[in-house]
Amino acid sequence: MTAVSTRGVTPRTTLTRGAGLGLGAVVLWFSVLVLLPLAAVVAVAVNGGWQGFANTLGNPQTRAAIELTVLTSLGVAVLNVVMGTLIAWVLVRERFPGSRLLEVVIDVPFALPTIVAGLVLLALYGPSSPLEINVANTRTAVFLAFAFVTLPFVVRSVQPVLEQLDREAEQAAHSLGASAGTTFRRIVLPALIPAIAAGGALSFARGVSEYGSLVLLSGNLALRTEVTSVRMLTYVENGNLAAASVVATVLLAVALLVLVAIDVLQRWLVRRG
Amino acid sequence: MAKTARRLLVVLYLLALVVVPVGLVFWNALKDGLEPVVEALTDPVVVHALQLTLLAAVWSVVLNAIFGVAVAVLLVRYEFPGKRALNALIDLPLSVSPVVVGLSLVIVYNVRDGWFGEPLAAAGIQVLFSTPGIVLATTFISMPLVVREVVPVLQEQGTDQEQAAQSLGASGWTTFWRITLPGIRWGVIYGVVLCFARSIGEFGAVKVVSGNLTGRTQTATLVVEQLYQNFNQAQAFTIAAVLAGAAIIIISVVATLRVRVERRGA
8 A cells, every 4th residue: 555645635545653553542442431331231222132122112101201302302403493594694694783692692502501501491481480481391391491402503503604605696696686585595595405404403313312401391290291311311210221221222323313314414515515 | 674573583582592591590699699609609518519520520621632632633634444433423422312321331330240340340449429430421421522623623724734844854743742733722722611611511421320429429510400409499590500600601712712713714
């Protein structure tokens, strides 16, 4: 094999000895800390066989939790696709007084500890709400918590694409008599679709895995407001690691699917240039 | 006009979802003056929890900064088999439920039949229900953040200067310290800040592995939960406000850094 050193950003084709050692150390660390523990979860779940999966996923309380989590995450992902794209548009194209501040507001849910996010929402939408809107312990609370913690995903994935978008095509469409709505639908939206989809997928994955913000807000009522992570924690606390692992394996599969989908989308984005 | 309606919708949505609720938490914490705040924060249980949170966050930042820079350099500068898989798997900790993270650590580190727990217990090291477990959980959950910030900066930096240094006889190590690292330092700082924010806020994974023992393995977020559930809501809101304040200060720093980096890049 020949290592042809090319100019610019082209990566070197072979590892030097130092880099090879580094790669070994990094892969070892990543495997010990992340991959092996996650593999152990799958191993425990598979150990129980099909019967283990069928028993756990056939449990009405567990099934209700998974259904609620998946459906609410989907609903919130759709909300984020619409609102996130709109927010990104306003932030990029319509600078107005205070819009810099909105930039910071978008990142707040990402930075806030999840348990604090739950308390924050309880302050306005809980039993002591100054607006007298109390959604605590309802499915609305689950939706609200998911919407809060997933707010940044679509905005942050659409924003850079929108910033780099060539505006000549839009101006051409406009000068040919297309309305603002038509220009957006026919010129801007097609360019944004991969970024919107990637943001929506991340938002869905985050919703499905959410735990902390719901603990105090949703009441965790069986069959009504209990989400998958809470259900799983109950299994752990009761010492039923096998059942917890089955649920965890389902969640891991969802997370991996989303990562693969995003990888494919990114490659598509790069190919389109 | 459509433009006004659009802006109004965005502003109202963000006010209702983020600004007013967060503001209300600060209001709840501060409405009776600073005295209850000081009282809440000097409670020995709270002090211990804050110390533990800080300790775990510092460990997680140090470990993830080293790991993050190494992974980013390998992913951007080298070709090797399995690169695409590593690139995709690195993000796994961000999309996995914290409870799954906690569960996975319980399975491998329990002293009865854990793959790592059994030999470690024989060596007299306890991971679960003690500080090492909390550090592991916190590090796990915030692992991808530095990588994700450094990769684009490295890509943009290119290899011209590194090659120049090497053709002048600098060793790989010298090139890294003198050329590569200074060039990516804002990316590293930005990643470290995000990693720190994520680490002090970790809740679910720590709850599973720590055993939540008051005054021993309880972190700040666990104290907030316990205070609220014990109907000590005023104190819960106070500590929540402190954590929220720290988070908001951190993201403001990040936002300022981002502007500086962008100006430099332009």
